[in-house]
Amino acid sequence: MIGEAVYDAASEEDVTKFKQLLHQDPYLVERVSYPCLRNLLHVATLRGQVAIVEEVLKISPGLARFSDSQKSSPLHIAVEEGNLEIARRLLSVAPEMCWWRDGQGLNPVHVAAMKGHVEILEKLLEEDPSPVMERVHRGQTVLHLCVKHRQLRALKFLVDKLGDLVCAKDDDGETLLHWAARTKQVEMVKYLVESNKVEKESKNSMGRTAVGILKERHDDSEGIISIISPPKAMSWHKTNPKLLEYLSKKREQTMVVMTLIATMAFQAAVSPPGGVWQEDTSSHRAGEAVIATTHPKIYKHLVRANTTAFVSSLITIFLVAVPFPIGLGALFVFTTYVMWVSMAAIAVSYGGSVLVSAPNTQTRSLTGIVNVVLAVSLGFFGIKLVRNIVMMCCRRLFGSRFVDDDLTYLRVRVFQTLNSILCGLLTPDP
CATH class of the missing domain: 1.25.40.20 (Ankyrin repeat-containing domain)
Structure with missing residues (x-):
């Protein structure tokens, strides 16, 4: 009572x-x-x-x-x-x-x-x-509890006080951002991302990031995903995996070709055609190129062409090997043109070497060789330009898939025709 x-x-x-x-x-x-x-x-x-x-x-x-x-x-x-x-x-x-x-x-x-x-x-x-x-159940911290129970004000207060505990994971390897994303708390996610104190790409014990958890839900989570991982400017090469694979193969081929040209240019510089003088005289010194005395004009052009080939090949190797913050497509186009310059220069260097070492060429100059190299290069560029224009027009008219299939069929027919012609020429008459 x-x-x-x-x-x-x-x-x-x-x-x-x-x-x-x-x-x-x-x-x-x-x-x-x-x-x-x-x-x-x-x-x-x-x-x-x-x-x-x-x-x-x-x-x-x-x-x-x-x-x-x-x-x-x-x-x-x-x-x-x-x-x-x-x-x-x-x-x-x-x-x-x-x-x-x-x-x-x-x-x-x-x-x-x-x-x-x-x-x-x-x-x-x-x-x-x-x-x-x-820590409490399954290694969760007091900050995990704030996120789970949607207490943003308490979380902000504790984050300012606790420092390193913000990055702590529970026994499942999940950070505060994992929990905020799992419970779809927009304001909580925005605060954690803007504070830059939680690693956005951190993975839990299942190997999933916060964005990965949201993508698995198959619901309206695009808004939260855009907060965690803002959409970046879409570059044209990322939209086509086949094109990306093609450019990757071209990169490897370019490295091989440019390394070979650089080696050739270096070898031509240290071992010029005609060799070097072995002893000093009144007109030359030991180690100087013989053609510098016998063909001074050709040697001057030969050195310029050889230097152009060597430097342009080194630039191409550097651009392909070292990543740059530019589009892969733009880099591919640029390196292609530099590679053409290198190939044209090494061709001119070869022509100059032939003029020096071949008999009965004392009166000839490099002008004809340069003209041939320029004509061939411009011809290739012209053919490629026409092809690209035709391809672009056909894709717009008929669609990309139809054109690609048609081109594949055309290539097969061309090879079959060439094979038949060669077989006919090589086969003796009965």
């Missing part, structure tokens, strides 16, 4: 009646118990009666260290209810309760984060910052 009277006084915050009852029996506070193993301090805290809590703590401060059947201390209850004043009074009596865990394995800091009570979080961290580092 007296227990019910004390309960009513504590629930209604009737301090006068509560004091009268305690005056009649000073040990009443410790003897009275309620369902779920709760004492009078649990009841007053749950009801938010600050004055009653103060009176109970004056008489029996040890009640603050008792837990109910759910292993919840009075501080757990005060934090869950968001009562900062009661939490302060309990901490002043039993600060070690910051470490205590309830039946779910949560300490008061975890509970405050889940409920989003930032003011209480601040008070708890002032009292003892260490419990905030404690």
